[in-house]
Amino acid sequence: MIRVDLRSDTVTHPSPEMRRAMYEAELGDDVYGDDPTVNELQQKAADTLGKEAGLFVTSGTQGNLVAVLAHCQRGDEVLVGDQCHIMNNEAGGTMVLGSVILYPIKTDAFGFLEPDLIQEAVKPRDYHKPPTRLLTIENTHNASSGRALNAGQMKAMADAAHEKDLQVHLDGARIFNAAVALGVPASDLTEQMDSATFCLSKGLSCPIGSVLVGSKDFIDEADRWRKMLGAGMRQVGIVAAAGIVALDSMIDRMQEDHDSARHIASRMAEMKGISVDPEHIQTNIIRFDVPAHTGNEIAARMKEEGVHINGGDSDLRIVTHYGVSSEDYEFAISALDRVMKEIS
Numbered sequence: 001m002i003r004v005d006l007r008s009d010t011v012t013h014p015s016p017e018m019r020r021a022m023y024e025a026e027l028g029d030d031v032y033g034d035d036p037t038v039n040e041l042q043q044k045a046a047d048t049l050g051k052e053a054g055l056f057v058t059s060g061t062q063g064n065l066v067a068v069l070a071h072c073q074r075g076d077e078v079l080v081g082d083q084c085h086i087m088n089n090e091a092g093g094t095m096v097l098g099s100v101i102l103y104p105i106k107t108d109a110f111g112f113l114e115p116d117l118i119q120e121a122v123k124p125r126d127y128h129k130p131p132t133r134l135l136t137i138e139n140t141h142n143a144s145s146g147r148a149l150n151a152g153q154m155k156a157m158a159d160a161a162h163e164k165d166l167q168v169h170l171d172g173a174r175i176f177n178a179a180v181a182l183g184v185p186a187s188d189l190t191e192q193m194d195s196a197t198f199c200l201s202k203g204l205s206c207p208i209g210s211v212l213v214g215s216k217d218f219i220d221e222a223d224r225w226r227k228m229l230g231a232g233m234r235q236v237g238i239v240a241a242a243g244i245v246a247l248d249s250m251i252d253r254m255q256e257d258h259d260s261a262r263h264i265a266s267r268m269a270e271m272k273g274i275s276v277d278p279e280h281i282q283t284n285i286i287r288f289d290v291p292a293h294t295g296n297e298i299a300a301r302m303k304e305e306g307v308h309i310n311g312g313d314s315d316l317r318i319v320t321h322y323g324v325s326s327e328d329y330e331f332a333i334s335a336l337d338r339v340m341k342e343i344s
């Protein structure tokens with residue numbers, strides 16, 4: 001039996017307050033713009049991130065896709081980090097559904113894209129080349145263990161793109177983790193962004209959904225694409241209600257997840273066969289290396305011990321989140337210690 005699931009913060013369940021809000025939500029047909037709960041969530045999300053308007057979408061992947069489709073034309077190019085989710089984990093949706101090309105830029109170990117590399121990647125006006133239209137940034141940066149990029153870094157990347165007349169989209173699936181880790185309002189991190197998505201169904205613990213924010217005109221265009229993708233939803237306030245509760249009550253508590261992740265990483269650093277730097281862990285994601293070809297075996301053994309973690313060939317991922325007690329974290333640490341001793 002699985003006692004602790006640390007594969008992702010997406011496994012979180014809604015809080016009792018969210019369930020109550022969902023039960024009591026005032027509803028309408030959102031395709032007509034008539035759902036007051038959706039409208040409230042969208043405006044609240046936009047205000048929180050310092051933008052004019054918001055759009056409730058089904059997932060982070062859909063939010064990023066709709067954003068790219070709204071910013072770009074068929075045949076345009078988007079600059080992305082080579083380690084980012086849009087590039088590696090969204091099934092190439094922008095290329096398949098939008099005929100928009102993704103051009104990867106080398107990402108540093110902290111999820112940052114050097115401004116020089118951004119500018120060098122912009123294509124000159126030449127009919128042999130796709131017009132470069134958009135830069136996407138990811139914060140927190142999942143592949144670099146959830147590193148948080150600060151406001152100065154966000155500005156440096158956005159300025160480099162804007163100087164070359166690109167738009168900038170933030171994949172802020174976990175932007176509130178970044179804001180909490182850095183001790184700043186999330187709007188400080190989105191100030192230079194032309195659009196941003198964040199996920200309700202990760203550390204904020206909602207069952208479904210993300211919100212895309214930007215200017216009113218941009219959101220009108222994004223709404224058209226969302227409809228085309230079949231995600232014009234009806235009485236969806238029943239889900240949006242949880243998002244309002246999340247924005248009111250689940251952001252600050254993410255500090256607990258960050259503290260737990262740092263604690264787990266520091267205990268892991270003492271285990272034989274694990275390579276992890278606790279100082280690198282700023283938010284709720286711990287990526288760690290193990291000897292080659294043992295990653296899947298370790299994940300499978302952990303499952304037998306009652307702990308679910310994400311396993312690759314030689315790297316593994318643990319994500320801390322709402323709903324896990326400190327006893328459960330200690331249970332997971334002891335299980336990992338046993339498994340590592342067993343395989344070494």
Ligand SMILES: Cc1ncc(COP(=O)(O)O)c(C=O)c1O
Pocket residue numbers: 058059060061062085086138140142171173174199201210
């Ligand atoms: C950085 C990042 N962006 C986007 C997504 C996509 O979110 P969803 O699973 O809701 O499509 C994820 C999901 O893990 C993510 O980590």
